[in-house]
Amino acid sequence: MTGSGDCLSEKCGIFGVYAPDEDVARLTFFGIYSLQHRGQESAGIAATDGTRIRIESGMGLVSQAFDEQRLAALPGRSAIGHTRYSTTGSTLACNTQPLLVSGIHGEFALAHNGNVVNSNELKAALGLEDFPFETTTDSEVLAKILSDGPDLDLMDRFAYMMRRANGAYSLAVLTREAIFGVRDPLGIRPLCIGKLPTREGSRGGWVIASETCALDHLGAEVIREVEPGEVVRIDSDGITSFFPLGTNERSDADEKLCLFEFIYFARPDSVISGSLLHEVRRRMGGRLAEEHPADVDIVIGVPDSATPAAIGYAEASGIPYVEALVKNRYVGRTFIKPDQRLRERDVELKLNPLKNVLDGKRVLVVDDSIVRGTTTPRVVRMLREAGAIEVHMRISAPPITHPCPYGTDMATRGELIAAQNLLKDEMSVDVDAIREHVGADSLRYISLEGASWATKRGEGHCSGCFTGIYPSEGIPLQLDKFELEDGPDLDSTPAILPLIRS
Numbered sequence: 001m002t003g004s005g006d007c008l009s010e011k012c013g014i015f016g017v018y019a020p021d022e023d024v025a026r027l028t029f030f031g032i033y034s035l036q037h038r039g040q041e042s043a044g045i046a047a048t049d050g051t052r053i054r055i056e057s058g059m060g061l062v063s064q065a066f067d068e069q070r071l072a073a074l075p076g077r078s079a080i081g082h083t084r085y086s087t088t089g090s091t092l093a094c095n096t097q098p099l100l101v102s103g104i105h106g107e108f109a110l111a112h113n114g115n116v117v118n119s120n121e122l123k124a125a126l127g128l129e130d131f132p133f134e135t136t137t138d139s140e141v142l143a144k145i146l147s148d149g150p151d152l153d154l155m156d157r158f159a160y161m162m163r164r165a166n167g168a169y170s171l172a173v174l175t176r177e178a179i180f181g182v183r184d185p186l187g188i189r190p191l192c193i194g195k196l197p198t199r200e201g202s203r204g205g206w207v208i209a210s211e212t213c214a215l216d217h218l219g220a221e222v223i224r225e226v227e228p229g230e231v232v233r234i235d236s237d238g239i240t241s242f243f244p245l246g247t248n249e250r251s252d253a254d255e256k257l258c259l260f261e262f263i264y265f266a267r268p269d270s271v272i273s274g275s276l277l278h279e280v281r282r283r284m285g286g287r288l289a290e291e292h293p294a295d296v297d298i299v300i301g302v303p304d305s306a307t308p309a310a311i312g313y314a315e316a317s318g319i320p321y322v323e324a325l326v327k328n329r330y331v332g333r334t335f336i337k338p339d340q341r342l343r344e345r346d347v348e349l350k351l352n353p354l355k356n357v358l359d360g361k362r363v364l365v366v367d368d369s370i371v372r373g374t375t376t377p378r379v380v381r382m383l384r385e386a387g388a389i390e391v392h393m394r395i396s397a398p399p400i401t402h403p404c405p406y407g408t409d410m411a412t413r414g415e416l417i418a419a420q421n422l423l424k425d426e427m428s429v430d431v432d433a434i435r436e437h438v439g440a441d442s443l444r445y446i447s448l449e450g451a452s453w454a455t456k457r458g459e460g461h462c463s464g465c466f467t468g469i470y471p472s473e474g475i476p477l478q479l480d481k482f483e484l485e486d487g488p489d490l491d492s493t494p495a496i497l498p499l500i501r502s
């Protein structure tokens, strides 16, 4: 991914901690700080001392939303946190998470990673068509089921939600008594559990997080992943596991974890299914080299996300890997720019070529995807202007031909360059037409089989955006991110401009 506007927009990061002897708000701050790559539009923390739930949130990066004063306003023994990229609903102050809902079954704070595609049906099932929802997100509908659902027992309400919600949801839920970690029955988004060490004056505690990198930063030991369809309750008795829909024998193939988590979304220092993602991406690069060799002088990667795959390509091919593009690390990951108008100058702002490295060289450049095809041509041009005599592109994701309904903002199918260049069979992509568009001497994508092989998970992932075959039924043909926005009065809630750091 070029680190430009031509990329997939991330979902959200969630975190939770139960640690009565610790400053849980501060731990949550650093937890979501390490999940910043999963969402940069807003950040929030909810904490409880057992008597009430308090929430602080703000727009922008975690470090912009919080200061010492706001953290001090969140005393407690447990907390949850959230970094948001909008997948349903606009970038509005009212849509920051965690959400706090109060209903007949009490008060709940909820942080959601993923996207539920049948929110309006869920509202109708609950008789809530005319309910004055306070946000425009699918997450509030899930929270409302927990606070007002038809069953008395909370696990029954989780079961009610799991039976009806179609889509992806990894949740961190906070009540006055406990925190809960929840993964949808397909396990589309990741969620893991860690243990904080005991130390003098502290009995330690438990954490849940979207990715293991958040646990590493806190010195927490990774215990395991939350299973698809599992609810874990963490309180003074430790961890209790529930499967509200029942436990069946399951295999990896039943789990449908997003393949793009392996290719791009999750941090390379995170571990999913026992594999360090840096290693997975190196394997993808190695597989690319086997599938699509090239006669070139050097291999380079588009930093930072494609670097492991470029190293893997170089290792497998025996061609030297060199750094030839320097990234300005203080320009935010550009998927935070939600419209085309702001997608234009990102490449030049973000990347600078090393001319003496590139001059006179036949260059193979590895990137991790081409989405709209708007910025890859600018990367190719940049390399040629820096002296490269040939530019060959290798992509460590298969062509993206379909949108993602599960919490990734890929825009519409019509905007995807691979979808615009399908061959007559509607199954395969005219790669040469895309090559011509991007201006490369050659262009090749890893096969879906090759990308799957690199994860070492067999069939256990979603690959809907590469195939159009989604793991859940009833996916609408047109995905409307703003479908819930006939609710609150949006005119009274200012949309913010996307954040561009320089």
Ligand code: SF4
Pocket (backbone or CB within 6 Å): 188, 257, 258, 259, 260, 261, 403, 404, 405, 406, 407, 408, 462, 463, 464, 465, 466
């Ligand atoms: S459709 Fe693509 S991006 Fe979305 S969950 Fe599936 S693999 Fe991930």
